Amino acid sequence: MEDMDLLARFENVEDLSDPTLIDDLQMVLEQIQAEDEEFMQILLDKKESMVVTWEQPWYQEPNCLTRPLKVKDDVSQDYRTDTICSEEAELISKNWKDFRKTYGVPNKPACLARWRNKDKSRHPNTPEELVRRFIMAYLARGLNRTIYQVYKFFITHYGNRFKGRYSVYEEKIMLVCMYHKPKNVVPYLSAVLGREPRGIYKKLLQLSNGKIIERNNFKWTLPLCTTFLKLLMKYTGEPLENLQNKRFGTSIWVQLEEAMGKEHLCLQMFWYNSLHVQLFVRCDIKINKLRKKILKKLKLYPYKIWSDIRWKEILEHFPDGFTHGFLYKTTSNIFRKYKDYRQTPLEKLIDYGLKRIKTMPNKRLKTLILNEKQELEIINYKK
Structure with missing residues (x-):
């Protein structure tokens, strides 16, 4: 895209x-x-020809690319430490152009700047690190700069467009x-x-109003859900039955955030993707049976890949109480281990999903109700 x-x-x-x-x-x-990995593979294919044939100053010789050069007190620091100027930037650009011409690689500096050695060893002698270091050394030719300085400039200048x-x-x-x-x-x-x-x-x-964005990993217990629901009814001024399919303004969610000490977007997502369904779906639902029905409904539409799916259209096939976010979450869990499922033909993905469901635990949806004490409890459908 x-x-x-x-x-x-x-x-x-x-x-x-x-x-x-x-x-x-x-x-x-x-x-x-994928584009970054493809570019790295092009570079790796040319690794054998990447040999330093020019004389390097001592401060461009260390193997480590991603750490600043450590200089002993008794060694003279004869390289620049200020910000790379426009003249130096032009020389780096010229060196990149020469590198591309010499080694016949595409003009995709952003791919190299973005690429990170996440899944492989970061030892300086790994092929990927040798290639990256050679290129940065090539770009540093003619500069009184360390390889690390050139690397940081390259990432900032080309990786962040x-x-x-x-x-x-x-x-x-x-x-x-x-x-x-x-x-x-x-x-x-x-x-x-x-x-x-x-x-x-x-x-x-x-x-986010100055609050650090973090993933909320707290557990939604029944008492916590009860507190949340009571506060939601209090701030909206509505009884439980009037909350179904209702959208609330940001001011309501901010009040809930302040009262519960949890980010309002997290509360909002929990309501629409989980608690709403648990409160307003009034029947015994087995999750795998639901997943199977969703996949079969997907076959009725001309969707080609996962991202084509419009979950609000799929929602029309299900009883009141369900939300499109819940259907999405329930279905996407089938494919968590399926590589590149978002770009796989949907017909193939559905066939995989129907088989995968048979191996997944068949849990029940934990539907909830307010009891006489105005506390949430799980409805037991088992006989």
């Missing part, structure tokens, strides 16, 4: 709970990562991520938006 596609998709987003939004972003991230004020669609993308909370949200957004992680973090703080 190109930048213009992202703009069209996210600029006018209103419903942050739409699960297809985070799916689209995940697809963008996967495409970026965009500077300045954040656009409306970028802020919407951030809000979507704040709602759905993917892992490692800052590097996630940095890759998708092409911006510096530090700036992303500061913007997230601003959008």
Whole structure:
């Protein structure tokens, strides 16, 4: 998905709970990562010819690429430590152009700048690290700079393409991520938006009223759910039966956040994706049977891949009380271990899912009711 596609998709987003939004972003991230890995493989194929044939100053010889050079007190520091200037930046650009021409690689500096050695050993002698270090040494030719300085400049200059004020669609993308909370949200957004992680973090703080964005791993116990529900009824002024399918303004969620000490987006997601279903679905639901029904309903639509699915359309086939977020979450859990499921043909994915369900624990939906003491308890459908 190109930048213009992202703009069209996210600029006018209103419903942050739409699960297809985070799916689209995940697809963008996967495409970026695939492009980066493909570029690294091109470089690895040329590793044998990457030999330093020029004379290097001593401060460009150390093997470690990602750590500053440590200099002993008795060694003269004859390299620059100030910010890389425009003249030096031009020389780095020229060296990159020479490198591409000499080794016949595509002009994709962003791929190299974004690539991280996450799954492999970070030992300096691994092929990936040898390649990266050679390229940075090549770019440092003619500069009174360490390899580390050139590497940091390269990452910032080429990996983070965009500077300045954040656009409306970028802020919407951030809000979507704040709602759905993917892992490692800052590097996630940095890759998708092409911006510096530090700036992303500061913007997230601003959008969340100065609170650090973290994944909420607390457990929703029955007493905690009861407290949440009572507060929701209190702040809305509505009885339980009037809360079904109702949307609440931000002010309500902020009040709940202050009362419960938990981020309001987390509370909002819990309500629409879990508790709402548990309160308003009034029948015995076996999760695997529900999953099977969802997959069969998906066959009725002309969806080609996962991200084509419009879960609000699928919701029309299910009784009152269900939410599109719950259907999405329940179904996506089937494919958590299926690599690249978002880009797999949906017909193939459905066939896999129908087989996978047979191996999954067949749990019941824990439907809840307020008892005489006005406390939530689980409805027992078992005879």
